[in-house]
Amino acid sequence: MLHFIQKFFQASSKMLKYPFRVGLGASRRTQTLSLKTCLQQNFSPVFLRPWPFSSFLVCMSKTQYYHTSPCTFKKQPVLPARPPKTIMYLPDSPKPAIYVSLAGLIPFFAPPLIMVMAETYIPALAFTQMAYGASFLSFLGGIRWGFALPEGSPAKSDFLNLASSTAPVVFSWLAFLISERLSEAIVTVIIGLGIALHTELFLLPHYPNWFKALRIVGTLVAFLSFVITLLLKDIYPEKGPKRPGQVE
Structure with a gap:
């Protein structure tokens, strides 16, 4: 040793x-x-x-090759905040626009509300609802045309903007053309409202965000009111005066 x-x-x-x-x-x-x-x-x-x-x-x-200390983790990059959804801009709408839009929704939900209270399906009320929806489609086409005409507008007066404004008018005309078959006319108005909303939100996104929010709310209310009217036709018996131009 x-x-x-x-x-x-x-x-x-x-x-x-x-x-x-x-x-x-x-x-x-x-x-x-x-x-x-x-x-x-x-x-x-x-x-x-x-x-x-x-x-x-x-x-x-x-x-040690498989477990790493928390101190060695890399800091994740801070992502930018996502923009709010379009419907969140509804409180930013001008008060006159909100009041006028709410008043414009009365002819949509008033006919099915009256039919539910009376527990009857009234073709005349359903026809007035369809006619108002078709007129509303024409109004939407006029908004696009008028929005593209002024100088300095974000929507140019090109073929895309001016031609797309005529699409709601075409659906409105078709709805009146087949008004003898009221259910098909209501479905035509629903399709026209959906196409107009899709065009304004995605294809031609030049409207202010608050106006887009109003358009979403208005389209949803109109869609639900038309669906309720179609359901009431099968639930309640048909009574009351006939609608104008109805063939016996």
Whole structure:
């Protein structure tokens, strides 16, 4: 045992006195072996390595590749805030526009409301509802035409804007043309309202956001009122005066 201890001190003194040089040339960098290296070289035949502890260290070193400290996580870039949906701009509408729009919805939901209260399906009221919806389609086409004509308007007076304004008018004309079949005429008005809303929101997005919000609300109310009228035709019996031009 004393022999190995003397050998260890001799080796460590030699390594400290004559450092091992790494590399050649102008750098001449030196590197001194540590005390741990000397112990491993001189006492490895005498002392057995603690294999269980070393295997545990190896396992811990491997798990470092799979588990990362929270401090090393990269900061995620801050995304810009999403713009609010179109319907959220409804409170920004001018009060006169809100009041006039609400008053303009009365002819849509008044006929089915009266039929529900009377528990009868009245064709004359359904016809007036369809006629108002067709007139409303013509009004929407006039809005697009008038919006594109002034100078400096974001909507140019090109073929796309002016021709698209005639699409609601065509559906309005078709609805009156087939008014003898009232259910088909109501469906035609519903299709025209949907196409007009899709065009104004996605194909020609030049209207103010508050006006788009009003258009969404108005279209939804008109759509629901027409659907209720079609359902009441099958639920309640048909009574009351006939609508104008109805064939017996």
